[in-house]
């Protein structure tokens with residue numbers, strides 16, 4: 001097993017200082033438990049924040065470090081300002097509410113991004129310092145979204161996984177963030193990105209498409225010359241540990257005490273961090289509503305709500321606490337008696353043993369977050385019920401709902417509906433309770449935290465380590481090569497290479513500066529220039545007819561090799577198929593707003609640059625599939641391009657231009673091709689030995705040289721004219 005470097009905002013430990021000194025105790029949480037085995041077995045490290053240690057003396061600090069080292073934990077200390085701006089700030093005032101669909105809670109003017117970025121970079125630096133070749137790195141959660149890309153820049157060969165523990169929201173929500181693209185690019189530094197549910201994966205994929213134009217094919221995205229995999233890995237719990245605890249005599253004794261204290265009462269339970277995503281107010285209102293409309297339940301219900309203090313320095317959390325306090329007071333005031341109150345509200349943290357006793361004693365577990373990445377409490381409740389009794393009421397907006405279909409599902413925004421569900425749970429016949437719980441337990445036990453860790457790491461290990469990458473060299477080197485050549489023959493694509501894409505093809509006409517550049521290039525000593533484009537010949541003629549250039553239209557179907565020469569077409573190309581294909585493309589254009597059909601003499605193109613990106617990509621896939629099925633053996637080929645599906649006669653491609661233009665080439669001529677998309681790869685492939693291919697953009701390419709896009713292409717060509 002390769003060494004595992006785990007990276008999370010918090011280390012899985014708690015530092016406690018008291019009069020006897022300072023101690024570092026392992027946390028009991030799911031992540032800590034699940035990863036303990038692989039962490040120890042692999043001899044790896046866990047890198048993260050040990051919490052606030054600012055009040056420790058230097059000796060205490062030294063003792064903490066020694067204890068952390070023993071646990072193979074590497075601390076990353078956050079300054080007070082970093083805690084406030086990185087952790088409480090950007091992570092918990094912006095990303096947390098955003099991912100839980102609560103954009104109204106985000107500061108109106110974005111704050112703390114710079115510190116978020118800086119701390120992420122510090123994490124990456126620390127990881128890189130400890131990295132040894134062969135290590136596997138696993139980064140966790142929204143606080144560290146930029147770490148994978150920072151790591152990729154430092155360790156191009158490393159195997160990096162990332163797991164996102166909270167919901168990944170709809171792209172409509174995510175794209176409201178000013179730094180949306182930076183965050184997504186940050187994640188794409190990983191080889192594998194995991195989420196709890198398929199829905200989050202889907203949201204992430206459409207975000208990639210909308211923000212970066214990247215298409216996910218099944219579970220893979222090509223990015224920056226690598227392949228990034230996406231997957232759903234629903235996190236589980238240490239089910240066996242909860243089951244064992246639930247059978248311990250001391251715990252059973254505690255269960256009896258809870259039950260005796262409420263022998264006449266039915267026990268409802270809620271266990272959450274006091275977080276505004278957990279839906280506690282409406283849950284309380286549902287209890288109130290039940291008591292209000294069904295007087296027979298008054299005095300017969302005891303609702304224990306555990307609320308663990310969390311992120312107390314964030315104002316929204318303090319306000320939420322006030323709201324919950326007030327509601328509890330109101331309900332108890334209304335429905336309490338001298339002997340009893342309906343709501344027992346406990347603002348503190350419990351250990352696993354105490355929680356298990358509560359889980360096992362409860363009649364109904366009430367889990368109603370308005371959004372939750374997973375919600376492990378729901379799973380712990382089931383694991384703690386070897387008696388196969390108890391009813392789980394679960395929000396359909398918790399990630400756990402995807403797997404726990406035997407729970408009583410509720411919409412946490414619907415108070416009346418939750419009151420109904422609560423009543424149904426309280427009155428559920430024993431047989432139904434047992435059947436549901438048996439099914440829930442089977443799932444929770446099989447897909448536990450060990451399964452989660454295994455399945456994520458297996459998938460991560462299966463990702464091929466990128467072969468040492470021969471990154472195409474940049475503009476400087478390409479220019480040196482060009483300058484060395486005696487004679488130059490330049491074959492240059494137009495759209496995406498000399499000019500950026502425009503919403504409509506006719507809008508991307510050449511500007512005066514470009515025309516001047518081409519004119520001067522073509523007049524350069526021993527230099528010939530050809531434009532090799534997918535555009536119709538009429539357009540090229542109209543734009544460049546007056547310049548001393550060779551022109552090649554429709555991917556080489558038509559050529560005018562020298563100024564003044566007639567246009568000739570490739571022989572033996574049929575176009576009868578166009579009459580059959582045209583209606584299909586038109587039908588797709590009619591049902592996809594923004595799409596349109598372009599007709600050229602030897603091809604038809606279905607453009608979708610102005611279509612909603614996700615819908616457009618889906619329709620383009622469907623169109624290609626349809627054309628493939630219907631015209632599989634026809635004399636045509638279907639070519640996916642940049643926001644275009646092009647159908648052209650088989651055998652026509654830019655590669656054929658090479659033979660045509662090199663036949664009368666003087667000896668010592670260097671052929672140079674520059675292009676940005678799939679069709680230019682045909683050109684590159686056909687170049688004679690010793691030629692130079694330059695890719696303009698970030699796509700995968702066979703070219704040896706890479707420049708960023710049209711501005712850099714122009715700069716490169718202009719540089720040829722000086723000196």
Ligand SMILES: O=P(O)(O)OC[C@H]1O[C@H](O[C@H]2O[C@H](CO)[C@@H](O)[C@H](O)[C@H]2O)[C@H](O)[C@@H](O)[C@@H]1O
Pocket residue numbers: 010030141142165166235310311372373374375376
């Ligand atoms: O570190 P804190 O700010 O104190 O917050 C505690 C953790 O809360 C979040 O938990 C999430 O992860 C759970 C496990 O995957 C999931 O069940 C739950 O739905 C999530 O909300 C947070 O993601 C962690 O980073 C925090 O440490």
Ligand SMILES: O=c1ccn([C@@H]2O[C@H](COP(=O)(O)OP(=O)(O)O)[C@@H](O)[C@H]2O)c(=O)[nH]1
Pocket residue numbers: 029030271272273306308348349350351352355374375376377378380
């Ligand atoms: O008093 C408490 C209440 C909760 N928990 C633990 O906190 C975790 C909460 O995880 P969950 O996924 O439900 O929500 P999160 O707090 O991560 O958003 C669970 O493992 C609980 O056992 C705890 O240790 N003590």
